[in-house]
Amino acid sequence: MFDLKNKIVVVTGAGGFLGSYFCETLISFGANVVAIDIDKKSLNNLKRSIKNSKLNLNKIFLIKCNILNESEIAKSTKKIIKKFKKIDVLINNATYRANKLKNFYKPFEDFNLKDWSQISRLNNDGTFLITKHISKQMIKKRSGSIIQIGSIYSHVAPNFEIYKDSFFKGNKINSPAVYSVNKFGLYGFTKYLSSYLGKYNIRVNCLSPGGIEQGHTLKFKKNYSSNVPLNRMGKIDDLKGMIILLSSSESSFITGQNILIDGGLSCW
Numbered sequence: 001m002f003d004l005k006n007k008i009v010v011v012t013g014a015g016g017f018l019g020s021y022f023c024e025t026l027i028s029f030g031a032n033v034v035a036i037d038i039d040k041k042s043l044n045n046l047k048r049s050i051k052n053s054k055l056n057l058n059k060i061f062l063i064k065c066n067i068l069n070e071s072e073i074a075k076s077t078k079k080i081i082k083k084f085k086k087i088d089v090l091i092n093n094a095t096y097r098a099n100k101l102k103n104f105y106k107p108f109e110d111f112n113l114k115d116w117s118q119i120s121r122l123n124n125d126g127t128f129l130i131t132k133h134i135s136k137q138m139i140k141k142r143s144g145s146i147i148q149i150g151s152i153y154s155h156v157a158p159n160f161e162i163y164k165d166s167f168f169k170g171n172k173i174n175s176p177a178v179y180s181v182n183k184f185g186l187y188g189f190t191k192y193l194s195s196y197l198g199k200y201n202i203r204v205n206c207l208s209p210g211g212i213e214q215g216h217t218l219k220f221k222k223n224y225s226s227n228v229p230l231n232r233m234g235k236i237d238d239l240k241g242m243i244i245l246l247s248s249s250e251s252s253f254i255t256g257q258n259i260l261i262d263g264g265l266s267c268w
C-alpha cells in the first residue's frame with residue numbers, strides 16, 4: 001500500500017516551506033517528483049536538501065516556471081511528458097503573500113487593491129492555468145489525482161483573538177480577507193473539477209492545513225493553541241499521511257473533499 005514508485009507527481013511552489021517538504025516525502029515513498037517554482041534559488045536549495053537527506057537525486061526533476069505565464073506552462077508540460085510520458089498527480093501548492101509580508105498582514109480597512117489583485121492572480125489564475133494544462137494530460141490517460149493545498153481558511157473564518165499582540169518574522173501577524181476569498185474559492189474550484197473530471201477517472205481534493213509551526217513566537221503559539229482541541233499548532237509531519245494517501249491509489253474513491261488537518265480547530 002501507498003507505493004508511489006511508478007507515479008509522476010508535479011508539485012508547484014516546490015521550493016517553499018510546504019512544497020519542499022512534500023517533494024522530499026513523496027520521493028521517500030518512491031515517487032518521481034517534478035518540482036516547479038518561479039524561484040530558481042529555492043529549487044537549488046531543495047536539490048541540496050534532498051542530497052543531504054540521502055534521498056535519490058534521480059527522483060527529482062526541477063523546472064523553473066512561472067505558473068502565471070501560459071507559454072512557460074505549456075513548455076514545461078511538454079518537457080514533463082517528453083521525459084515521463086504521463087502525469088499522475090498535480091499538487092497545487094504555490095502561493096504569493098504580496099511583495100512585503102507587512103502588506104499581506106495589513107488590516108482589512110487599509111489593505112491595498114494592488115496586493116489584493118496580485119495575490120488573487122497567483123492563487124486563482126495561476127492555479128487555473130497549470131491545472132488546465134496538466135489535466136489535459138490526465139484526461140488523455142483517463143487517470144489522475146489533483147491535490148489543492150487549501151487552508152483552514154477554506155472552511156472557517158479567522159478568530160482574530162489569536163492574532164492579538166502577535167508577530168511573525170517581525171511583522172504584526174494577521175490573516176487577510178483575500179486569503180479567505182481565494183481559499184474558499186479553491187474549494188469551489190475543487191468541487192467543480194471533481195464533478196467535471198470524474199468521468200475521466202480524475203480525482204480532485206483539497207488538503208487544508210491549519211497553521212503549521214514555522215518560527216512563530218511563543219505568544220502566538222499559545223494564542224493559537226488555545227483555539228485548538230489538540231492544544232497545539234500543526235507540525236509539518238502532520239501533513240505526511242494525507243499527501244501520500246491522496247497521491248496513491250489507496251484514495252481511489254475519494255474526490256471532491258476538503259480534508260482538514262487542523263487539530264480540530266474547525267470543530268467548534
Ligand SMILES: NC(=O)c1ccc[n+]([C@@H]2O[C@H](COP(=O)([O-])OP(=O)(O)OC[C@H]3O[C@@H](n4cnc5c(N)ncnc54)[C@H](O)[C@@H]3O)[C@@H](O)[C@H]2O)c1
Nearest residue numbers: 013015016017018037038039066067093094095151211212
Ligand atoms: N505555512 C502554513 O502554515 C500553511 C497553512 C495552511 C495552508 N498553507 C498553504 O500551503 C501552501 C504553501 O505555503 P507555504 O507556507 O509553503 O508558502 P511559501 O511561501 O513557503 O512557498 C510558496 C512557493 O510558491 C512559489 N511561487 C510564488 N509565485 C509563483 C509563481 N508565479 N510560479 C511558480 N511558483 C511560485 C514561491 O517561489 C514559493 O517557493 C500555500 O497554498 C498556503 O496557502 C500554508
